[in-house]
Amino acid sequence: MVFEVDYKKQIEQARDLYKSNAEHYINTAKLLYEKKADPALITAAFFHGVKFYDIPQQNYKIDGEVRELVHHFQQHFKSQERVEFKSNLEDITLNPKIFLLRLMDQKERVSNPSTSEKKRLEAADRILKIYAPLAELMGLHEMASEIKNTAFAVKQPVEYERIKNFIEKQNFEEKLDEIKKVLVEKLENAGLKFTLSSRVKSPASIFYKKRKINDYIGVRVIVDDMESVEKASVIVKSLGGLVEEKDYIKNKKPNGYQSLHLIMEGEVRGEKTPFEVQIRTKEMDDKIQQSEDIKHAFYKSGLNKQLDPKMEVIKKANQLIDQKRESEAWRLIEKAVRYDLINVKVKVGGAEFDLNLPKNSTVLDAAFNLPKNIPKMESLNPFHIGHYVKGSLVNNKNVGKDSVLKDGDELELRVGRKAQKHSLDLLRKVVTSNALKGLKENEEIFSKKQR
Template sequence: MLRRTVPAMMRQYELVERVRRYNPQTDEALLDRAYVYAMRAHGAQVRASGDPYFSHPLEVAAILTDLKLDDATIVAALLHDTIEDTDATKAEIERLFGKQIADLVEGLTKIKKLDLVSKQAKQAENLRKLLLAIADDVRVLLVKLADRLHNMRTLKYVPPEKRDRVAQETLDIYAPLAARMGMHDMREELEDLAFRQLMPEAYESITSRVEELRERNGPLVQEIERELKEELERRGMKAEVKGREKKPHSIWGKMERKAIAFEQLSDLYGFRVIVDGVEDCYRTLGIVHTKWPLVPGRFKDYISTPKPNDYRSLHTTVIGPRRQRVELQVRTRDMDEIAEYGIAAHALYKDASGAPGAMLSTESSAYAWLRKTIENLSQGLSPEEFLEHTKLELFHDQVFCFTPKGRLIALPRKATPIDFAYAVHTDVGNTAVGCKINGNIAPLVSELKNGDEVEIITSKAQTPPGAWETIAVTGKARAAVRRATRAAVRAQYAGLGRKIAERAFARAGKAFSDEVVTKGMSRLARTAVEDVFAAVGRGEIKTDDLIRAVYPDWTAPRPEDRLAANRAPQGEGWFELKKGHNLKFKIPEGGEEAFVAALPIRGINSDLPVRFSPQGGAVPGDRIVGILTPGEGITIYPIQSKALQHFEDAPERWLDVRWDVDELSTGRFPARIRVTAINEPGTLGQVATIIGERNGNIEGLEMRSRSPDFTEMLIDLDVFDLRHLNGILTDLRGRPVVSSAERVNG
């Protein structure tokens, strides 16, 4: 168990003795120098409790001696606040104690000069710095966790306004980090200390109920321990049995997760059975299951399939002595040490003789997971996004799934095949179109369960929808979707901008090509042709400015001339696009070829960022005009829309557009109608029936009472084209209850 308190500030020889107990080869002189240096550096500084400040790094070092860590880590603990809070420098520490220790202390030092407004952003940037240091040397994390543990033990001395923030940060980041590193005891204590601060009433309630239960049951834990041990000995198994009650935070978490009351909890006690070897683990399990009934669905084998933090054990729940539910964990002594101390117990910091200090080439699965997580989290996220994704990666419990080839993928609970796909590879996630779970076709939004075999179906034509970001659970998946979405949007705007620029150059009678545009990039403050076109597509660069950047001598036409060209009256010179469509356009200069080059509009699912007028939409068959809106793309209006009056002073935003819709297309387009009907029962039903019989789809309805006798309805419809819309209006006008029916164009 971790050391809880130090009655009085330790002296040098006491610290050395603590280290010598587990490492006889300790460098006593190094520890003495660090002790004296830190004590002098902190000098007369005091903590909020009134104790000398040096008592804090000394406590941190004491916690790490219980984890049996190497000399460098103990020294780093003694010095961890010197660069941040004293006049000490990294160069001085490196000169006195070596580069390795100086790097550890530097990794534990917060960034003081952060020119950031948001406290959350500062927290995120300091966390990013810490995680990057951990990626270089995991001992930074071990010191930081011990530092946080002692700060939480003395939280009552911190100003009240800071306590909740520190406790919440502990619960969000440091306790999950300890869990991911397999440091079970430290995680439990951090959680309980934070829980007591954040929810004192709940903490006291659970603590008192556990105490009442303990008094009522008497020595129940000892009885179960004795009966388990006797049964195993009778079957020839030598085992150590340890039982304990669950911690308050663990109890609270289970009550919240399962939405049950304290009285409904049936497994408040957990027992560890520690045996000599792996075979003994399975023999013990057989003995337990033949003696007491197994609770179905509660057996897990983390020996054959270890957790990513290297945790290995057999878990089972049985109806044991006194008809109590008993949770059992069966493991070897080596497994128990890793379960207690996690990465601190790993051979990464121990040589063949068991003395800490040697660095081996192999790294634990927990550390490998942490390094990969940090790598994924460090790819161009804003501070707030980084903090959010870090919490997502660290906080969730896990499920274990498999690829068809048997590769194990660990994911947070509630993860989906989308998360699974990105865990396999970013390219797999970006091209995922479907999945099979245990051989059956399933939606990509399905929640995965332990043991699922997941096969991802991909297509090179796929790009991840932006909505996936809200569905994905892992930070890696969310970040990848966000990057892909940004790239896709940029590509869309670049494609739109290229077409807009091409049309503008044609109208100006100037040559157009990527090479031509490249000549003007410096004047436009852009470094790539695609950036220029994307800016044009977003409306950030006007086409006149683009042409002038390439051809400085070119003169733009007067606004009134351009406006007249866009709003010329219908009549001579108009061209019917396709037989069967009442769709006519003015032929631009250059004849039919120039007209056909107008931007094709297929609908809201096209490759271009297109939307339709919110004041009444537009349907195939309408004469249409495109208005470029900076940052939003193109808005399509019917030529008769009153809203176009608002853009008369911005003719450069008007675009040549045309419908490109197949006559057999089943795509629908938005339109708005106004129906005035007699105000009597059943009128709305008749109107809706007519629209339904005509295969129209009602998207929205607003009813206004014009008089006691008549009601005005504004109905938003989805229709195939103008002919379809006119048919609906004709049928409505033929009903006796309908006074008038007309299309609305705002």
Template sequence: MTDTTKKLTPQELKDEEMINAAFQKLLDTYLATNHRKKVEVITKAFNFAKQAHKGVRRRSGEPYILHPIAVAQIACEEIGLGSTSICAALLHDVEEDTDYTNEDLSNLFGPKVANIVEGLTKISGGIFGDRASLQAETFKKLLLTMSDDIRVILIKISDRLHNMRTLSSMLPSKQYKIAGETLYIYAPLADRLGLNKIKTELEDLSFRYEHPEEYKMIEDMLASTQADRTSIFDNFVPPIRKMLDDMGFNYQIQQRIKTPYSIWNKMQNKHVAFNEIYDILAIRIVYVPLNRKQEIDECFSIYAGLTKIYRPHPTRFRDWLSSPKANGYQALHNTFMSAQGKWIEVQIRSDRMNDIAEQGFAAHWKYKDKDADYDENELDKWLDSIKEILDDPQPDTLDLLDTIKLNLFSKEILVFTPKGEIKTMPNNATALDFAFHIHSFLGTHCFAVKVNHKLVPLSYRLKSGDQIEILTSREQQVKPEWLNFATTAKARGKIQAILRREKREKMRIGEERLAAFFKEQDLEATSTNIDRLRRFHELADRDELAQALGANKIELGQPDVDVLTGKVRKTGWRRYVPFIGPKKQAEVNSTDVEDFVRGLNRKQTLVLNEDTLQKCAIAPCCRPIPGDDVLGYITPQNTLEIHKRSCPTATKLKTRYGNNIIALKWDTHRTLYFPVCIHIKGVDDHGVLYAIADVLHNTELDLVIKHISIDTNDGIFDGTIEFLLHDTDDVKQICDTLLRLHYIESAYREDKKD
């Protein structure tokens, strides 16, 4: 030991001290839990990982081993996992970043730890083809392992949380990629597993890096209004404390403040200002049951006592006790009118319910030996639904991300079978989704549905409490248009699988007909000849030609065009298909644009000015303008698309093609105009249009108005005005100006697709 320590530099000694302190904190946290105390194996994993990562530092400059320790700390302290998970967390980067193999880990720490580490290890690039996304493949592998061991995803979430907490050392383009991926996949995944506290932190950290100015603005507003909320809390709570004391409960009453991300989301979706959000404060009552077996009855008793103190809202009552959420969440919610005339939400939970709300399914182990009434079957159902999705091989791994996102992160509704069995379905699920949920045969041959004994279309969106009966016929087959309203992963997966099978069969028949045609014409089936035939029928590629032939959409006879010479004949195909010459392709010289994009340094921030904007494309899905937080996406065609960072399309791009994301910043100096659509709504009255035109005419802005459209209905007008403006400051000034008119209730920018 002397030989190793005497050579340490002051910096190395400082690092050792920091590493040992972090590991000791992890051990102390673990020893304070109810898990079996396996300190030896954890220490062994720590020493092994420390040696494996020796001399390596993170981008922030700290020793790399501090990252695995921090991940293990989160897994233990914030999720409640035990020694196997802690070891896997400590070792999670060894296989990826060092020469040690999974076999080495299995020999040293056992197959359980090794399998978790394998599930957490990223896939090396270059083996999935040109179209595959490394991020998507990594996530798929994670899910495959997770369906066998839920600890894989719990440690991955811990890893992502620590990465987000230390994201400031990364390049902006990497920040956008990681933050976007976190919002799209990991925050909803944490929510679905019941990790509410972690979900909230992931969302807020993503928001902070994607929209730093808005994040700071909301934090400042929350700070400035804290005194008002404290006053409301102090006035509202004393009668509740007296009631709970009289009932003999041991309890806590907490303030729950809406998070910056949640506030911003509501401001965006509802187009309201901060001071128009009225549910920023909620009260949470967490009680220890007097009798664990009577836990739910006691929760209702507390609610009944509350209704005697404050008036409850007639439509805001939420009972998550009788029907827990799929992530295990249980509580009673309602909104009550305070003595000061303000609506305040109150949430009532037991200590067990509170633990599960914060730590998710991992918290159940605390209560396994007690008499609590809880159900872990929902987790098994959820894992089964993942296996179901993964059992159907997707043609494109990127589709898997959407499928997983679509099905597993949705909110739930409760519906009934004809026999009265309760089934949990995702929110917005259709009658067709329900048919596939019960059985694939029912879905495939479903021709009609009865909801509450009345016939409804297959596209009918289910509501909680609906009773559903599926009518089938063996003659009914899957139709492509079903994909327009099937929403669950199981339904869409089965429909797509059947359609793919049918497509392959049609292509096989088409290829046979194509070969027979060439043989009949005594021609060679060369790619040139097939291409001429394909162009004649205006089809995109050979597969489309074969499919059209197999589906009898086109017929090959004596051709109007000699496929060898390209000369038009006057007999033959004209009997079947009218001849239309091939569409002329617009010849655009894009060499300059491609050269510009190829020459970009993806690690640097590109400045958007009059010159560079000419070589970029403004994304029509979100139509960003100067002042918006934006990023660039380098397309496979070597063009650069500019998206808002909050754009749903950009979120998918960050998740799928993170390495093609580039940081951007505006520098237009109000020299360029950009199209902007402003939506207005208000009370219809005589002279409204004149008043709007007059107020716009008298602004200080040099406005260019392109289009005005206003509709009226029952005394309410609703419309849009399209401008050419310089930046977001212009938008704010116009909206503020319009809102000064007493006619106008709302004015906001609309991201309308072209």
């Protein structure tokens, strides 16, 4: 199968298959290759613009699964948006790989500056009306947000720049850092176990949200149980500036959604700043990830007025999508396009660890997320190994403690015999609660030494 032996060699050979626009098909396949997708899906991406009788059989063996994927892809594009949306919805229930292939095809078109303006605009339109809503439906939230923003920049370049400049002028990223820092400290002091995620609303999300926006800045706190939800709620309210409380835990939404939403407007970096904090249990969060409402996807696509939400295809999709999440194809997609997590291999003191970390994690995030007790390194007690990091290699290259890691990186930590002082500036760089906690402990360790 293509790409199994020599990717670069196959790329060069493939150019002979295309009379024009070879780069698009090669790059689409490359996107999937870099995501470590399975060979059948990569091969289908490679050939999705070629008629099978034009493929020299002596060079390429095409199996049944590849033929099926390419056939579905080539039969797919129609002139009517509602037909295309319905076709994708049906195919997701049959084989999610087909949808992923189409999504990567459109992503490459809209991202490639060498693509003609007409084709980029067409791809941007498809992404905004069809692929981003369906990616949300499949639970690929980070992917949906990214492709929607990329498409918006192509479709509405003036508005994109205007909103982007507004976000930068308001210093939302810096304000978010400040809010997170305060929240993490208060939640930790209360002894709560939690995970915290956050975001600044993208230009595309701001533009397409028609009502008043109270959540340019959003923070989500996931805790273990309802008692912890109540404690976290009291802590958030203690910041002052509660504007509105929406309790979707007591008043569950019709689609089963449960979460506590607190709309706040507090003093952040000397300015009144609106932000939203969502609090829910891990069980509630898991249910949200597993049961996206298809009607909501239709609403986001702008097709809800054209399509009857009671259509049999929607009923069928509602039933089948949850079943398909258990299939190999779904697991492939979750692994291939899981933008919110990266996998890093870490070596330290002769031991090796396989870590899954949030996107944008740094070297110190990895260090402070290692187990406290590492074989052959007991002499470093009583402190966590993160305090002893004095240098690091990523893919055999020297990097700083604040270096951002990428999926698939190999990290080797160099540790000293004594605890190392870490700069407090790193508080703005790390993204995990363990690293935030570790840096605060590090400051306390060296404050005591100076007394």
